[in-house]
Amino acid sequence: MRDAAVQHSYLDDGRTLRSWLLTTDHKRIAILYIVAITFFFFAGGFAAFLIRYNLISPKGLIGSAETYNRLFSMHGILMVWFFLVPAVPVTLGNFLVPLMLGARDLAFPRLNLLSWYLFMAAGVVALYAVVGGGVDTGWTFYTPLTSFYSQGHVIAAVVAIFIAGFSSIATGLNFIVTIHKLRAPGMTWYKMPVFLWSLYATSVILVLATPVLAMTLLLLAFERIFGIGVFDPAIGGDPLLFQHLFWFYSHPAVYVMILPGFGVISEIIPAFSRKELFGYKFVVWASIAIAVIGFLVWGHHMFVAGTSLYSALVFSLLSYMVAAPSAIKVFNWIATMHKGYIRFDAPMLYAIGFIGLFTTGGLTGLFLAALAADVHLTQTYFVVAHFHYVMVGGMVSAYFAGLHFWWPKMTGHMYPEMWGRAGAIIIFVGFNLTFFPQFLLGYLGMPRRYFAYPQHFEALNLLSSAGALILAVGYILPLGYLTWSLLYGERASANPWGATGLEWTTASPPPTENFAVTPIVTQAPYQYRQAEAVNHE
Amino acid sequence: MSDAAAHEFQFASAEHQRETAISGIWLFLATEALFFGPIFLSWIFARHADPSAFDVGGRRTDLTIGLANTALLIASSFAYGVGLALIGFGRRRGMVAWLAIAWALGAAFIGLKFGVEWRTELSEGLFPGAHFSIHGPARSGAQLFFAFYFFATALHGLHLLIGLGLLAWIIIQAERFTAENHTPVHVVGLYWTFIDVIWLILFPLIYLIGRAS
Numbered sequence A: 001m002r003d004a005a006v007q008h009s010y011l012d013d014g015r016t017l018r019s020w021l022l023t024t025d026h027k028r029i030a031i032l033y034i035v036a037i038t039f040f041f042f043a044g045g046f047a048a049f050l051i052r053y054n055l056i057s058p059k060g061l062i063g064s065a066e067t068y069n070r071l072f073s074m075h076g077i078l079m080v081w082f083f084l085v086p087a088v089p090v091t092l093g094n095f096l097v098p099l100m101l102g103a104r105d106l107a108f109p110r111l112n113l114l115s116w117y118l119f120m121a122a123g124v125v126a127l128y129a130v131v132g133g134g135v136d137t138g139w140t141f142y143t144p145l146t147s148f149y150s151q152g153h154v155i156a157a158v159v160a161i162f163i164a165g166f167s168s169i170a171t172g173l174n175f176i177v178t179i180h181k182l183r184a185p186g187m188t189w190y191k192m193p194v195f196l197w198s199l200y201a202t203s204v205i206l207v208l209a210t211p212v213l214a215m216t217l218l219l220l221a222f223e224r225i226f227g228i229g230v231f232d233p234a235i236g237g238d239p240l241l242f243q244h245l246f247w248f249y250s251h252p253a254v255y256v257m258i259l260p261g262f263g264v265i266s267e268i269i270p271a272f273s274r275k276e277l278f279g280y281k282f283v284v285w286a287s288i289a290i291a292v293i294g295f296l297v298w299g300h301h302m303f304v305a306g307t308s309l310y311s312a313l314v315f316s317l318l319s320y321m322v323a324a325p326s327a328i329k330v331f332n333w334i335a336t337m338h339k340g341y342i343r344f345d346a347p348m349l350y351a352i353g354f355i356g357l358f359t360t361g362g363l364t365g366l367f368l369a370a371l372a373a374d375v376h377l378t379q380t381y382f383v384v385a386h387f388h389y390v391m392v393g394g395m396v397s398a399y400f401a402g403l404h405f406w407w408p409k410m411t412g413h414m415y416p417e418m419w420g421r422a423g424a425i426i427i428f429v430g431f432n433l434t435f436f437p438q439f440l441l442g443y444l445g446m447p448r449r450y451f452a453y454p455q456h457f458e459a460l461n462l463l464s465s466a467g468a469l470i471l472a473v474g475y476i477l478p479l480g481y482l483t484w485s486l487l488y489g490e491r492a493s494a495n496p497w498g499a500t501g502l503e504w505t506t507a508s509p510p511p512t513e514n515f516a517v518t519p520i521v522t523q524a525p526y527q528y529r530q531a532e533a534v535n536h537e
Numbered sequence B: 001m002s003d004a005a006a007h008e009f010q011f012a013s014a015e016h017q018r019e020t021a022i023s024g025i026w027l028f029l030a031t032e033a034l035f036f037g038p039i040f041l042s043w044i045f046a047r048h049a050d051p052s053a054f055d056v057g058g059r060r061t062d063l064t065i066g067l068a069n070t071a072l073l074i075a076s077s078f079a080y081g082v083g084l085a086l087i088g089f090g091r092r093r094g095m096v097a098w099l100a101i102a103w104a105l106g107a108a109f110i111g112l113k114f115g116v117e118w119r120t121e122l123s124e125g126l127f128p129g130a131h132f133s134i135h136g137p138a139r140s141g142a143q144l145f146f147a148f149y150f151f152a153t154a155l156h157g158l159h160l161l162i163g164l165g166l167l168a169w170i171i172i173q174a175e176r177f178t179a180e181n182h183t184p185v186h187v188v189g190l191y192w193t194f195i196d197v198i199w200l201i202l203f204p205l206i207y208l209i210g211r212a213s
Helices: A017-021 A026-054 A065-084 A087-101 A109-131 A145-149 A154-181 A194-226 A239-273 A280-296 A298-302 A309-337 A346-369 A371-377 A381-411 A417-444 A455-488 A528-536 B014-049 B051-059 B063-088 B092-123 B139-172 B183-212
Strands: none
Touching (some): A017 A026, A026 A065, A065 A109, A065 A154, A065 A239, A087 A109, A087 A154, A087 A194, A087 A381, A145 A194, A154 A194, A280 A309, A309 A346, A309 A371, A346 A417, B014 B051, B014 B139, B014 B183, B063 B092, B063 B183
16 A cells, blocks of 8 residues: 555645646546536525425415426426436546546546536536526427427527537547546456446447437427427427437436446445455446347337337337346345445445335336336326436435545545434435325326325325425535535545455545556456455455 | 657557547547437438428429539548548648648538528528428428428538538648657548538438439
8 A cells, every 4th residue: 555645646736726627637527526516416406495395285385386397397407417417427437437447547638627618518508597587398398398388598408408418428438438448457348347337338328319319409499499390290390209309318318327326336335245246247237238228218208198009019118128137236236235244334324225215216117117007107296206216316325325435535534424324314214205205196196297286195295395304404414524524534544445446556535647557457346355365364 | 749659648658549539539420420310310200201392392402512512522531531641651741732622622512502502592482481482282391391401401511610620720730740640630530521421311311302203
């Protein structure tokens, strides 16, 4: 283990604002992204909080359906494109891809910085759209509502997502090329940590699906500006075409949101079970399978939109198939924990929470993939609950798990462990209280996206809103104690968890060039039994 | 980057850096292909729904200019290819000359497309909207055809303009390039040729299919 004092950490390599804003260091760009992402997470979260506030009363406490529509649109747009899609890749991914590969940086560092500026530009435009009055279209921008009838700042919102898309493409392209070309000597594909494989699968989706969304939004903007266009049924265009193109991106995009989370969990479970990851190759190929099959299931968003029965049958079947690789992963994580020496540190608590919540979200997804059940459940709170179990219970938990796990590596400081565990438990409880009642509401037939509801749904909605309050506390806690740890946290050693992986062989925080000597990889990943044996000698 | 063997610190060698750059541009072109994909898909899909109206629209296009422009673009890519081959032999002045030809041919495309063809079409009232000049049963389908036409050619033209900028940049920077070290020439060349590929799909969609029946 090298002495951190001898080398300059990346945090000390220039302290001016300029040295941050013009940096091409992947680690610094990751930090820039964390700041930005955190802002958007709380902005989107604030909108969610107001939504739950409104739904405390059956008549709606905000008093205006218009405002309510704008709130859930803002929540969806900010959370999807400015938090969920980029969150893990641009923060943990940016920081860790070169470190895990044994490389000095990503293949295209300037492109990496450009992606951050694009993201920020997109964010500014999105905030302009929000502050200027917002949009009332939902995050899905369905035509002809968006192209002809909607009143809000649709163009601004569309431009924001268009720009953010190119930021995603830049990141995905950078990751793919880096993983192909910048692996350290001896780092064969099957020696790569699963986190890298999952980011690879994610990047493939980003690179191949995002351009389709970009063009679709451009066509939408054209139609709205000129009052004529390809989705307009009056001249023989087709609104369903928009839905096809939109979901061709947006369904794979939900795998963009969840796959990196799978990667994070696959790192944490072995580290805190002191065991090799069970069925490494199955986990790896499950990621790839999800990326591939994920491209073929978009039609299940349109079962009631008037597509043909035969296409619906095929999409239903394919949607079942995409569940299989996810299930493989869940079984592998549980098998990894089986007979392990499990430690319940905060990252592991989040990871275990992830398994439970993601599995709930995944299994309820099967209800929706079933053609007959979906006709009943679609457009109800059942869908909202399913989506949030996967995205918030799954993805956000995974992000927090990873943030805590690699926090010592990124900052050089330990976070306060008791606070970390408390946060993880509060979030788990708050989350379930918020979203489990929504499964019941959906089953009972409460439609989504309405600002008022019949009296008999009041009790469950009240529970859900109470849960949101607890969830809010759970999310604000880490903001406090993680910030505190930057100033007062105990200094972290190079490898505080005793984890495997090249990122733990360099100092915490790492020096600018990552490794003084390019590492040579001889071992398969996750050799925890061997690591233990060495420790006990 | 002044030294021929120089490379950025994340790469093991200049060769490593070159290979990585080439991988990057190919992947970028894959994203570009998918970027244009929805236009082609929607176009074919919409045509399939109302082929006779699309034919009416398609016959109002100027096949002569379309053919001339296709020739210009292919010739331009050929010229670029010659320039790229010449720098491979270290013949920098030859490269500059052929790249200048490639640039001029590309600029001629822009001039013909927007200066002549678009102008005529706009003056004939072919831009979709209230003043659209085709009437009768084919009116709405022909409007859709021209919506696609203006949208796609504008976007293609924008790509070409960016390409002209990149070509100019290569020509200005020509001093940097040697037989061993000319990755940017290669990278820009791939992009330049890709713009042709997009055009080769647009060309039949615009000019040929409507005239086929």
